[in-house]
Amino acid sequence: MAVNFPSIDPAQLHPVAGVTLGWAEGHIRKPNRKDVLVISLDEGATVAGVFTANRFCAAPVIVCREHLAKVQASGGIRALVINTGNANAGTGEPGLADARATCAELARLTGLRAEQILPFSTGVILEPLPVDRVKAALPDALAHRDAANWYLGAQSIMTTDTLPKAVSAQVTIDGHTVTMTGISKGAGMIRPNMATMLGFLAIDAKLAQPVLDEMVKYVADRSFNCITIDGDTSTNDSFIIMASGRASLPAITSTADPAYVALRDAVTATAQSLSQLIVRDGEGATKFITVKVEGGADVAECRRIAYSIAHSPLVKTAFFASDPNLGRILCAVGYAGIDDLDVSRTDLYLDEVLVAKGGGRNPDYREEDGQRVMKQAEITVRLRLGRGEAEATIWTCDLSHDYVSINADYRS
Structure with a gap:
């Protein structure tokens, strides 16, 4: 059950000039479901x-x-x-050959070069890609291409997502309207860097390649690299920004x-x-949790502590049970690996409720407030370290019985 997942009206997703999407039912794993997507870009896009940071990265990532x-040599990604x-x-050289064969087939159908195509896959690990099914679905996907798709x-x-994830926005810069629309997927095996997620965001602005290379890193570090569901870093995660110009x-x-x-x-x-939709639709999630660490010496230590809290099974199960067993949070802070942390200067808040003050239980804290x-369906954990000006925010969810059931039955 997704947590406060917004209603998405397909008609409110703005087309991005120079970008079309086409889908097909390739029967990759299950029949009668859309499972192949082609995104086409006009010439001149960057x-x-x-x-993923997982060393066992998937063939399409390579x-x-x-x-x-x-x-630059290829003439640009199209x-x-x-x-x-x-x-x-986990498919070795045959997997690489399959990813390249997919690109080659799409290139043949579109008159592009294989190097102008980026392949992506998501689903079960350690099974051969049914590449013939993927290739057979490409003509249908191309036939369905439309800017409104x-x-x-x-x-x-x-995959295990319960709802499609899409976001669209427009912004005016120097009197010019810029449109951006994106889609993502992910519900489990979510932990940066990055998550078992795919994210594709198109904008109609024109950016030089070095500028876009810088932007995608900046954006990812403040969005998709700030979410976690279960602490597992996937083999396939990818986040792409396309600028059509x-x-x-x-x-x-x-x-x-x-x-x-x-x-x-x-x-x-x-x-x-877009990234927060992944957390809201986390496998078995019943609560959306914001973990904010303030007053750190640097952003890195703030993130380290935030992840320690967000990854703790004891913390996450306490949230699922609505049990204010909040000493578990302090425990996670303590083992985050900040060796010179002065716990006597830390304060812990649950929303507006001051739980721990100066490293110990707040004398005025009442269990019923916690x-x-x-x-609540949405909760903010705020920790003040009292050692600097840096801060970081991570988004996560609780850990429920359903998470275990979903992952136990994933290949069924």
């Missing part, structure tokens, strides 16, 4: 991405990195092809351009909304 490294139902991970595209990349806003060729900062911040806000907050 594309950048960030990928191929994506290769093709992005050749982006298409993305995504399949769900099979991760093509964002919601159908979101449906096409789902069709907006009237003049081309941005430097990160020093004031328009870049305005656009970067708008894209970050959109990506944050329980009132714990029963």
Whole structure:
């Protein structure tokens, strides 16, 4: 059951000029479901991405990195092809051959070069990709291409997701309207860097390749790299920004351009909304939890502590049970690995309720106040370290019986 998941009206997802999406039913793992997606880009687009930190990364991740490294020589990325139902991970050289064969087939059908195509897969690990099914579905996906297919595209990349995930926004910069629309998938095996997630965000602004390369890292570090469901870093996660260059806003060729900062911040806000949908639809989730650590010496230690809290099974199960067993949070702070942390300077809040003050139980704290907050669907854990000005925010969810059931039955 998704937590306060917003109602998404497909008609409110803005088309992005220069970008079309086409879907197909390839029967990759299950019949009668959309499981192949092709995203096509007009000539002149720029594309950048960030990928999983898992050393056992999937074959399509390896191929994506290769093709992005050749982006200038190849004439630019012109298409993305995504399949769900099979991760093509843990598949060795045959898996690499299958990812490359998928790109080659789409290139043949579209008149592109294979290096101009990025492949993505998501689903079960350690099983051969049914590449013939993927290739057979490509003509149908191409036939379905339309600029308005964002919601159908979101449906096409789902695995254990219960709802399609899509966000759209427009921003005015120097009198010019810039449109951005994105889709994502993910519900389990979620932990940066990055998460078992795929995220695709298109904007119609024109950005030079080095500028977009910088933007995608900045945006990911403040959105998709700030979510966690279960602490598992996947083999396939990928986040891609596509800039079609069709907006009237003049081309941005430097990160020093004031328009870049305005656009970067708008894209970050959109990506944050998109990434938070993954947490709201976390496997078995009943609560959406914001963990904010303030007053740290640097951002890195704030994130380290926030993740320690967000990954603790004891903390997450306490939230599921609405049990204000909040000593578990302090315990997670203590083992986060900040060796010189002075716990006597820390304060812990649950929403507005001051639970611990100066490293110990707040004398005025009442159990019923903590329980009132714990029963809410949305909760903020705020920790003040009292050792600097840095801060970091992580979004997570609780851990329920359903999470175990979903993952126990995943391959059934």
